[in-house]
Amino acid sequence: MTTRWLAPAKINLFLHVTGRRSDGYHTLQTVYQFVNLCDVLQFAVREDSEVHLKSDFKEVPPESNLVVRAARALQAHSGTRAGTDITLEKVIPTGGGLGGGSSDAATTLVALNEFWRLGLSIKELAEIGVTVSADVPVFVYGQASWAEGIGDKLTPVAPLEPWYLIVNPMVQVSTAALFAAPELTRNTSPVTIRDFMDGRSTNVFEKVVVARHPEVGVALDWLRNNYRGFRAKMSGTGSCVFTAFDSQEEAQKLCDLLPKGMKGFVVKGRNASPLYDFSG
Numbered sequence: 001m002t003t004r005w006l007a008p009a010k011i012n013l014f015l016h017v018t019g020r021r022s023d024g025y026h027t028l029q030t031v032y033q034f035v036n037l038c039d040v041l042q043f044a045v046r047e048d049s050e051v052h053l054k055s056d057f058k059e060v061p062p063e064s065n066l067v068v069r070a071a072r073a074l075q076a077h078s079g080t081r082a083g084t085d086i087t088l089e090k091v092i093p094t095g096g097g098l099g100g101g102s103s104d105a106a107t108t109l110v111a112l113n114e115f116w117r118l119g120l121s122i123k124e125l126a127e128i129g130v131t132v133s134a135d136v137p138v139f140v141y142g143q144a145s146w147a148e149g150i151g152d153k154l155t156p157v158a159p160l161e162p163w164y165l166i167v168n169p170m171v172q173v174s175t176a177a178l179f180a181a182p183e184l185t186r187n188t189s190p191v192t193i194r195d196f197m198d199g200r201s202t203n204v205f206e207k208v209v210v211a212r213h214p215e216v217g218v219a220l221d222w223l224r225n226n227y228r229g230f231r232a233k234m235s236g237t238g239s240c241v242f243t244a245f246d247s248q249e250e251a252q253k254l255c256d257l258l259p260k261g262m263k264g265f266v267v268k269g270r271n272a273s274p275l276y277d278f279s280g
């Protein structure tokens with residue numbers, strides 16, 4: 001038996017860093033929303049308790065892939081002797097601030113919980129997930145959320161679900177390096193959901209990333225100069241940037257004009273994660 005599951009990308013509608021914890025992790029405020037740009041994972045039975053990954057994604061060895069780390073964390077937590085063969089098809093750009101690795105890990109936890117019949121709650125899966133990476137819980141819960149803590153204290157919200165043009169400037173940025181940047185603003189005063197809805201929010205990583213990776217600034221400027229309907233933003237710690245439209249056609253029209261060296265994705269904003277659209 002094989003089951004097929006989706007792992008969607010997320011975008012951050014804003015991102016503030018409010019402080020630093022004693023373990024070095026930063027506290028933040030953000031709003032996560034999903035988009036229908038998805039990696040695809042398949043899980044098949046094995047007779048032994050090994051976890052094997054087959055993937056076109058060769059940037060990291062299988063042992064470091066967040067999919068394998070999530071599966072092993074689930075084995076350790078549950079004590080199961082079950083194993084699995086996993087196939088991962090990457091669609092989401094890596095190091096693009098779209099949370100692809102974390103989403104793959106979250107889908108692995110949700111899928112294997114069913115596949116191995118472990119009966120763990122979503123809350124338990126999120127608690128295991130946050131030890132793999134900070135963005136895993138929101139993908140496990142699967143609802144667009146206002147987030148605090150390290151991104152793991154979640155309150156469901158329902159922002160508009162426009163069409164987005166996500167632009168990949170074709171550079172990869174390291175999340176760890178950006179959180180470590182001395183010039184990063186780490187003490188933004190907490191804002192409220194109302195402040196966010198009234199537009200009083202930003203992405204504090206944008207300036208830092210644009211200074212280090214000029215391609216990101218070029219992509220933001222291009223979007224801002226060629227479309228006035230929405231002020232283009234950067235997602236997460238970059239490198240991807242996005243702008244919003246009422247219709248797929250409008251988004252596609254701008255996508256077709258993108259200069260060489262930038263790759264566009266026309267996607268739909270989703271408050272309910274495509275992870276839970278179907279399984280099997």
Ligand SMILES: C[C@](O)(CO)[C@H](O)COP(=O)(O)OP(=O)(O)OC[C@H]1O[C@@H](n2ccc(N)nc2=O)[C@H](O)[C@@H]1O
Nearest residue numbers: 012024025026102133134135150151175176179236237
């Ligand atoms: C920037 C965001 O994408 C916003 O959604 C996330 O906060 C990043 O989450 P993520 O990619 O899941 O991050 P992780 O893989 O857990 O962490 C990578 C590294 O980034 C730093 N890190 C990450 C998240 C956080 N709240 N504070 C941090 O300081 C840590 O040095 C950590 O070792």
Ligand SMILES: Nc1ncnc2c1ncn2[C@@H]1O[C@H](COP(=O)(O)OP(=O)(O)OP(=O)(O)O)[C@@H](O)[C@H]1O
Nearest residue numbers: 065066094095096097098099100101102104175236
């Ligand atoms: N399954 C995976 N998919 C993508 N990257 C993975 C995976 N497993 C491990 N990684 C490693 O994790 C790092 C982060 O990948 P990811 O694509 O999630 O970053 P990101 O999109 O910038 O995420 P974020 O917004 O959470 O910072 C990459 O450097 C990559 O090599």
